[in-house]
Amino acid sequence: MEVRLACEASPDAVENEDHAVAVPGFVAVLDGVTVRAGMETGCIHGPGWFVRQLGAQLVNAHAADSAARLSDVLAAAIDGVRDQHSSTCDLDHPGTPQSTACLLRISEDAGEYLVLCDSPFVYQSSSQTCVVTDLRLRATSQRLRELALLNAGQHDPLRALVESQRQHVNRPGGYWTAAATREAAYHTITGSLPLRGPDRVVRAALLTDGASRAVDTFALTDWPGLLDLLDTHGPAELIRRVRTVERADLRRPRFKRHDDATAAYCKFLQEDTP
Numbered sequence: 001m002e003v004r005l006a007c008e009a010s011p012d013a014v015e016n017e018d019h020a021v022a023v024p025g026f027v028a029v030l031d032g033v034t035v036r037a038g039m040e041t042g043c044i045h046g047p048g049w050f051v052r053q054l055g056a057q058l059v060n061a062h063a064a065d066s067a068a069r070l071s072d073v074l075a076a077a078i079d080g081v082r083d084q085h086s087s088t089c090d091l092d093h094p095g096t097p098q099s100t101a102c103l104l105r106i107s108e109d110a111g112e113y114l115v116l117c118d119s120p121f122v123y124q125s126s127s128q129t130c131v132v133t134d135l136r137l138r139a140t141s142q143r144l145r146e147l148a149l150l151n152a153g154q155h156d157p158l159r160a161l162v163e164s165q166r167q168h169v170n171r172p173g174g175y176w177t178a179a180a181t182r183e184a185a186y187h188t189i190t191g192s193l194p195l196r197g198p199d200r201v202v203r204a205a206l207l208t209d210g211a212s213r214a215v216d217t218f219a220l221t222d223w224p225g226l227l228d229l230l231d232t233h234g235p236a237e238l239i240r241r242v243r244t245v246e247r248a249d250l251r252r253p254r255f256k257r258h259d260d261a262t263a264a265y266c267k268f269l270q271e272d273t274p
Contacts, residue, residue: 002267003027004264004265005235005263006235008236008239010259017034017047018031018032018260018261018262021059023059026062026066026104027104027206028103028104029119029206029262030178030208031100031209035047035095036162039159040093043085043096043097047097054099057078058103060080061073069112070103095166098169099179100177100209102115104206106193111204112191113190113204114190115190116134116185117177119207120212121204123193124202134176137175141161147164200268202268207262220242239261246258
């Protein structure tokens with residue numbers, strides 16, 4: 001598997017809250033959850049620190065047992081980060097640092113992916129292109145927005161929405177992120193990919209929502225076109241094109257005009273390649 005990746009902070013950001021790691025047979029893309037100014041988290045660390053530590057722990061967990069299920073790898077990584085700051089931080093606080101996760105691991109004959117929260121995984125086989133997306137955050141946010149309309153007139157409706165989201169994170173009926181509880185690792189979307197045979201996977205992309213907005217927000221291309229772009233021009237060019245539209249498109253109201261953006265493009269060797 002050949003891997004090309006780019007990870008770029010938002011032009012407005014002080015720190016990059018995305019992170020990516022790639023080691024032989026294993027790739028991870030992480031998107032730390034931005035904390036709105038003035039909101040408490042119970043933690044002395046920020047999302048940038050959290051995703052860097054989580055990435056390191058994922059590599060450690062993969063190296064310790066390359067045959068473990070990806071859910072178990074993520075659970076071990078969450079435990080590892082928890083151990084690093086449980087003595088200094090309130091990890092039961094609903095605003096404790098959090099991250100999405102998009103993971104891919106390959107063995108000799110098969111691949112395995114894991115998606116948690118809104119960092120999608122896109123792959124193409126010999127016959128089709130598929131997108132794996134966790135829609136629970138979107139569904140929860142939409143439900144909470146509809147409730148907020150019934151209570152219009154709040155001083156800071158966006159802050160109220162974030163506070164409401166915090167009451168639904170890592171709970172049944174809400175949505176799940178990698179934070180301080182390993183249970184989230186067992187509420188992920190997982191699947192397998194054939195690496196041999198007529199319907200084998202030929203290429204894939206792991207994306208944070210700052211990169212996937214090229215398709216799902218700005219409609220610059222479709223998912224097969226995104227894979228073509230990554231193959232021909234690389235992940236950095238994908239992000240450059242997203243930035244161009246972000247700067248030009250002022251019509252769409254967005255929580256953040258720019259976002260950290262990460263894309264990892266994986267191209268699988270053909271069966272007859274040495």
